Each structure stands twice: as structure tokens, then as C-alpha cells.
Amino acid sequence: MTLPLADATPWDEIWELLEPALGQTLQMVVISTAITGLLGLLLGVLLHTTGRDGLRPLPPVNALLGLVVGIGRSVPFIVLLAAIIPFTRLVVGTSLGTSAVIVPLVVGMTPFYARVVEQALREVPRGLVEMARAAGASRTQTVRKVVLPEAAPGLVGGLTITLVAIVGFSAMAGTVGGGGLGALAIDYGYNRYDGNVMLATVVLLVVIVQLFQLVGDLLVRRISHR
Amino acid sequence: MIEVDTLTKAFRRNGRDHVVLDAVSLRVDAGRIAGVIGPSGAGKSTLARCVNLLERPTSGRVVVGGQDLTALRDRELQAARRRIGTIFQAANLLSSRTVAGNVSLPLEIAGVPRAERRTRVAELVARVGLEDHARTHPAQLSGGQRQRVGIARALALRPDVLLSDEATSGLDPDTTRSILALLRGLRDDLGLTILLITHEMEVVRDVCDQVALLRDGRIVEQGDVGALVTDPDSALGRGLVPARPVAVAPGGGQSWRVTYTADDVDPAWIGRLEHELGTRVALLGASVEAVDGRPAGHVTVALDDPTIDLAERLRGRGLHAARLDETAADAPPAAVADLVAAPPAAGEDPGAVAATDRDPTGEPAGDPAEATDLPAAPTPTEERA
Numbered sequence: 001m002t003l004p005l006a007d008a009t010p011w012d013e014i015w016e017l018l019e020p021a022l023g024q025t026l027q028m029v030v031i032s033t034a035i036t037g038l039l040g041l042l043l044g045v046l047l048h049t050t051g052r053d054g055l056r057p058l059p060p061v062n063a064l065l066g067l068v069v070g071i072g073r074s075v076p077f078i079v080l081l082a083a084i085i086p087f088t089r090l091v092v093g094t095s096l097g098t099s100a101v102i103v104p105l106v107v108g109m110t111p112f113y114a115r116v117v118e119q120a121l122r123e124v125p126r127g128l129v130e131m132a133r134a135a136g137a138s139r140t141q142t143v144r145k146v147v148l149p150e151a152a153p154g155l156v157g158g159l160t161i162t163l164v165a166i167v168g169f170s171a172m173a174g175t176v177g178g179g180g181l182g183a184l185a186i187d188y189g190y191n192r193y194d195g196n197v198m199l200a201t202v203v204l205l206v207v208i209v210q211l212f213q214l215v216g217d218l219l220v221r222r223i224s225h226r
Numbered sequence: 227m228i229e230v231d232t233l234t235k236a237f238r239r240n241g242r243d244h245v246v247l248d249a250v251s252l253r254v255d256a257g258r259i260a261g262v263i264g265p266s267g268a269g270k271s272t273l274a275r276c277v278n279l280l281e282r283p284t285s286g287r288v289v290v291g292g293q294d295l296t297a298l299r300d301r302e303l304q305a306a307r308r309r310i311g312t313i314f315q316a317a318n319l320l321s322s323r324t325v326a327g328n329v330s331l332p333l334e335i336a337g338v339p340r341a342e343r344r345t346r347v348a349e350l351v352a353r354v355g356l357e358d359h360a361r362t363h364p365a366q367l368s369g370g371q372r373q374r375v376g377i378a379r380a381l382a383l384r385p386d387v388l389l390s391d392e393a394t395s396g397l398d399p400d401t402t403r404s405i406l407a408l409l410r411g412l413r414d415d416l417g418l419t420i421l422l423i424t425h426e427m428e429v430v431r432d433v434c435d436q437v438a439l440l441r442d443g444r445i446v447e448q449g450d451v452g453a454l455v456t457d458p459d460s461a462l463g464r465g466l467v468p469a470r471p472v473a474v475a476p477g478g479g480q481s482w483r484v485t486y487t488a489d490d491v492d493p494a495w496i497g498r499l500e501h502e503l504g505t506r507v508a509l510l511g512a513s514v515e516a517v518d519g520r521p522a523g524h525v526t527v528a529l530d531d532p533t534i535d536l537a538e539r540l541r542g543r544g545l546h547a548a549r550l551d552e553t554a555a556d557a558p559p560a561a562v563a564d565l566v567a568a569p570p571a572a573g574e575d576p577g578a579v580a581a582t583d584r585d586p587t588g589e590p591a592g593d594p595a596e597a598t599d600l601p602a603a604p605t606p607t608e609e610r611a
Contacts, residue, residue: 131318134278134389135332135379136308138301145334149322225363226321 008196009188017184018200024098024179025208028170032105033163039110040162041155043069044117045143051118055129055139072111077169080108081176101178105166113162120154121147153224160216164209181205228254228277228387228421233286235272246272248443249286254436256386259413259420261430261451263462264440273440274391274423278310279303291386308336311380311418315392317372319364325375326351326360332382350378354408370401377408381416388412388420394429402426406433431455431466431515439465455522458485458546467523472511472550475528481510481550482536485524488544493521495543503539505531526550 009017043065049055050062075083081104085095088103124147132142148155171182181201189198230252236243246269254260264270275281277288279295288295295306319328326347333343351360354374364372373393380388390409394402410433412418422434430437430451438448439462447454447462454463475481492498500507507527514523529536536547 125316125318127314127316127318128320130275130280131312131314132331132335134280134307134310134312135335136304136306136383137335138304141335145331146320150320152322223322226365 007192008194011196014196014200017188017197018181018204021179021181021184021201022204022208024173025167025170025181028098028101028105028173028178028180029163029166032102032109032166032170033159035102035106036109036113036162036166037159039106040113041117043110043114044121045148047114047118048121048147049139049143053126055142069111069114072107073115075108077104077108078172078175080104081172096177098173098178098180100176101170101173101180105169108169109162109166112165113158116158116162117151117155120151120158123154124150153220153226156216156223157220160213160220163212163216167205167209167212227256227289227291228252228260228419229287229289230273230277231287231289233273233276233288234284235269235276235281236284246443247276247283250440250443250445252438252445252448254419254421256419257413257417258435259410259422259433261422261424261434261437262440263424263427263430263437263465265425268440269443270423270425270440271391274389274421277389277421278307278312308332308383309385309387311383311385311388313373313376313380313388313390313393315395317364317369317376319372319375319379321364324361324363325356325367328364328375329378329382332379336383346382350381353381354378368401369397370405373397373401373405374408377405377412381412384416386417386419388418389423390420391423392425393422394424394426399428402429403432409433427465427468431517437462437466452489452518452520452522455517456485456487456489456544458487458548466517467513467515469524470511470513472526475510476508477530478532479506479508479528479530480532480534481526481528482547483524483526483550484536484540485546485548486514486522486544487546489518489520489522491521491544495540495545496525496527499539503529503531503534505529505534 047062047065047069050058050065052059052062054062081101084104084107087107088100089095091103092099094100128146128150129142132146137145170178170180171185173180174183174186181204185198185201188194189201230250233247233250234245235247236245238244250269250273252260252262262270262273272281276283277290277295279288279298283296286296290306290310293306295303298306320331323331329347329350330343333346338346348357348360351357354377356371356374356378359367359371364375367375376393388409394405397405406429409420409422413420422429424430434451436448436450437454438445440446447460449460449462451466454460455466457463472481496507496509507529509525510528511526512523514521514525516522527536540547
């Protein structure tokens with residue numbers, strides 16, 4: 001038996017459904033990406049500088065950071081979402097709603113971006129670091145004035161990838177009442193067989209991802225002078 | 227002034243110590259240009275990196291401008307390094323900054339105020355002839371231009387000492403010459419002391435006042451360039467003005483190899499000799515180059531009359547003559563041949579050499595034909611006879 005799609009939301013009413021969901025998704029994605037970007041950058045720089053060929057090799061610290069990052073990356077997001085509820089409550093005061101999703105998104109994606117950052121920093125030619133040291137730069141100056149600016153295209157490109165991944169993970173926000181486009185698609189499109197909503201959210205998600213990617217690529221091209 | 231005193235550097239690898247520099251001592255007085263030449267893997271780059279303490283020596287001292295760098299702590303060392311300008315083979319420019327931005331970097335590191343930075347950068351960019359490219363990014367520059375930016379950057383903090391690690395390697399001969407002329411001009415104008423690490427004999431001949439030959443981590447010979455080229459027994463001197471193939475003597479004449487042993491040789495000596503001896507002097511080959519603006523090198527001539535003792539005749543004129551069959555001049559002198567080939571010493575881990583004498587451009591550093599001046603290479607020879 002095929003179910004008729006008679007109950008599908010008419011097209012002219014769909015935007016009323018989409019608008020708040022889009023707002024929630026953007027809120028989750030933008031805030032999480034911003035915080036992930038900062039924390040991941042910090043962690044990535046630490047991973048790189050304490051590494052074997054880094055500016056300040058500290059094997060025990062590096063191993064510990066590597067372990068933390070590894071654990072963070074091996075827990076599936078849906079599990080993480082539930083597993084860190086006490087922590088989420090501690091940070092934002094609630095385990096439900098949009099802001100409650102931001103915490104696990106940041107916790108889940110920071111290790112990922114940290115590895116991306118580490119990789120981008122590794123691509124900076126060693127000769128540049130030597131040059132800075134020979135010019136009398138301190139380690140901090142070397143990172144700030146040479147390593148980070150030279151890695152900037154990779155850092156921005158990697159942040160775009162992270163952002164797109166966060167858009168994907170934010171779809172699971174529905175499980176803790178976080179709303180957003182993913183939740184809308186499941187609630188209406190899947191549970192209520194509302195094909196119109198399903199189609200509209202999918203199209204909107206595709207458009208959002210494309211836009212972010214486009215902006216990211218433009219930025220990379222803008223700052224890259226290789 | 228640069229003073230390197232019994233510098234030793236050993237790297238530990240796979241539980242074994244590899245001695246890369248073995249009791250190297252070297253002294254460059256203020257305002258002089260010193261070359262360190264040697265084959266790939268001899269430890270040249272490690273020596274350069276030890277002079278500004280990018281690599282900490284295992285033992286020995288490095289004194290620059292009266293300050294013992296090996297005794298300094300991290301922070302003092304950073305300050306000391308600002309008085310040493312360093313030029314690298316790959317120029318090592320930041321791709322994210324313009325020419326002006328790259329030159330400005332050491333000034334920013336040293337905390338020079340913005341306004342002062344701007345005037346100093348403009349001055350430096352003009353000094354190296356790149357005023358039209360101040361806002362260009364390095365990716366748009368040629369190799370020679372990139373190296374000029376590197377030199378301007380090295381000069382930013384008005385150093386007394388310039389350290390150049392293979393700065394002209396990988397540049398074409400014309401560009402090399404213009405970079406060397408720039409360095410010489412800087413020495414003359416600013417009184418810089420320059421230490422040039424190179425594998426090109428021509429670089430030494432063109433700009434260096436003194437030179438040291440480094441092989442397997444040891445200095446095998448060193449001295450003033452002028453003195454070395456006039457010393458018939460010096461391997462380094464013969465390397466500076468290498469022997470080239472000579473023609474066969476016509477009609478059973480006796481071939482002689484004549485070496486310039488003084489810096490005041492009469493440039494017209496062949497004509498005079500012919501006149502005095504009343505015999506034909508045939509020119510079979512010559513390797514005469516200007517060193518310090520004076521001719522130096524050697525010439526192969528043939529005399530029709532085999533009874534004439536040319537050695538005797540030329541004594542006191544700053545020329546040393548030897549019968550060619552005695553000197554076997556057709557073959558390059560042994561030491562130079564070593565310098566050209568120089569395989570890693572037996573038992574030495576080639577990986578250790580690659581790691582210490584690193585080539586940042588990723589070009590194979592081991593190709594002897596490219597890496598060293600082959601004595602028989604068809605380089606232009608100035609004949610002054």
C-alpha cells in the first residue's frame with residue numbers, strides 16, 4: 001500500500017516551518033564553528049609545537065594531547081551527545097535545546113579541527129621556521145608571525161570542512177530537542193511522510209553547505225599567494 | 227669578526243655518534259669575506275647552522291663580534307642572532323607577505339616602531355634594487371630577485387656579520403654574479419664580515435678574501451685566496467684555477483706548465499720571453515683568472531728548442547715553470563678530484579649526512595656534476611697572454 005502525500009505541507013506554507021529551523025541550524029553551526037575554531041587552533045598549535053620536530057618538543061605532553069584528541073575523535077557523535085550530558089548541564093545549565101547541542105558539537109569537533117590545524121602547520125616549510133629563529137624570533141613570535149600566517153590558507157580551508165561537518169552533525173540535535181533543519185526533516189519528512197518538507201529541508205541544507213563552501217574557497221584564494 | 231674555535235658537532239643516531247664537524251677552527255676578521263667550500267655532506271650547512279647556534283655545537287666555541295654565543299641562554303641568544311644576518315639557499319621568504327613585508331619581518335621581531343620600519347624597509351628594498359617590486363608577492367619573483375629580498379631582510383637590523391648558506395646555489399651564472407657583486411658592495415659600504423658557505427669554486431674566486439676547504443667535517447686547507455692561487459703546491463689553489471685540457475705541442479717541442487706564483491707578474495711575459503729567447507713560444511692552454519684584480523693561474527706553453535730550461539729563465543719573475551711530463555698536468559690534481567667526487571666516508575650512515583646537510587629546496591644535493599666545479603667544465607677562461 002502506498003501512502004498518499006495528501007498531508008504534505010503546501011509549498012506556500014513551508015517557509016513558516018523552515019524559517020525557525022534554519023535560524024536554529026545557523027545558530028548552532030556558526031557558534032559551534034567559532035568556538036571549535038578557536039579551541040582547535042590552540043590545541044593544534046600545541047600538538048604541533050610539542051611534536052618531535054616542533055619548536056618545543058615535549059614528548060609526554062604531546063602524547064597526552066594526542067590521546068585526548070584520539071579519544072574525542074573515536075566517540076560517535078550521537079553517543080557523545082548523550083554521554084556528556086552532565087558536562088553540558090554544567091556549562092550551559094541545561095541538557096535540552098539549541099544551546100545544549102553546541103557543547104557536544106564543540107567537544108566532538110575540536111579534536112577533528114585540531115588535527116586539521118596540526119596538518120596545516122606541518123606543511124609550512126621548515127626553512128621558514130629556521131629563518132625566523134635565525135632572525136632572533138622567540139618561539140611565540142615564530143608561531144604568530146611566520147607559522148600561522150603561512151598556514152592560513154590551510155587553516156581556513158580546514159575550518160570550512162569542519163563547518164560543513166558540523167552542519168551534518170547538527171542534524172542530530174533533534175534527539176535532545178535542539179531543533180534545526182535536521183530535526184524538521186525527521187519530524188515532518190520522515191515521521192509524518194511529508195515529502196514536501198523533506199525535499200525543502202534537503203534542498204536548503206544543500207544550498208547552505210554550498211554557500212559556506214563557496215565563501216570558504218573565496219577566502220582561501222584571497223589569502224593564498226603561493 | 228667571527229671566530230670558530232675547535233667546533234665539534236656530533237649527532238646521535240641509532241645509538242651511534244656521527245661526527246659531522248671535527249674540531250673546526252676558523253677566523254674571519256672584520257670586513258673580510260670568507261668562503262667555506264667543500265663537497266655535499268662535508269658538514270658545510272651544519273657549520274653555518276652552528277655559527278648562529280641554530281644547531282648547538284657538541285663542543286667548542288663560536289665567538290661573533292666578541293660575544294661567545296655558545297655561552298648564551300635562550301633569550302640572550304635571540305638578541306645576539308639579531309646582529310647576524312642570515313641568507314639561505316631557498317631564500318625562505320614568507321609567501322603570505324609582500325617583498326616589503328618580508329623585509330620588515332626582522333624589524334617587527336625586534337620591536338622597531340612602525341614609522342621607523344617603513345623608512346628602513348624602503349631604504350633596504352632600494353639598496354637591493356627592488357623598489358619597483360615592494361608590493362609584489364614572492365611567488366611573482368625570479369630566483370635572483372627572491373635572493374635579493376632575502377639579503378635585504380638579512381640586513382634589516384644592521385648586522386655586523388652576514389652568514390650565507392649556499393645563497394647562490396641554484397641561480398644561473400649571471401644572477402650568481404650579480405648577487406655576489408651585491409654582497410661585495412655591501413661589504414665595501416657597510417664593512418660587513420661575511421661567511422659564505424658554498425660548493426662553487428667560482429664564488430670563492432669571485433668574492434672571497436680567504437677560503438677554507440671542508441671535507442668529512444675537517445678543515446683540510448685554508449688561507450688567503452691570493453696566496454693559495456699562487457702556491458703551486460696548494461690543492462685548493464689548483465681547485466680555484468683548475469687545470470684544463472691542453473693541446474699537443476707542435477713538431478716535437480717541449481711543453482711547460484707555468485704557474486703564476488706572485489701577484490705582480492708582468493702580463494706581457496710571453497711576448498717578452500719569445501723576444502729574449504729568440505724561439506717560438508706556442509700557447510697550448512691557459513687557465514688564468516682575475517683574483518683580486520690580478521692575473522693568477524697557469525699557462526701551458528711549448529718551446530721549439532727542448533734544451534732551454536724555462537724554469538731557470540722564468541725564475542724571479544713570479545712564474546714557476548715545470549716540464550709537463552714531470553707534472554702530468556692533464557689530469558686534475560688529486561685533491562680537486564676528491565673534492566669533486568667525495569663519496570660519504572666508509573661506514574658513515576648516508577642518512578645522517580642527508581639529515582645534516584639538508585637541502586631545503588628538495589633538489590638532489592648529491593649530483594657531483596652539478597654540485598661541484600668540475601675542473602674540465604667549459605667555463606669561460608680569460609686569456610691575458
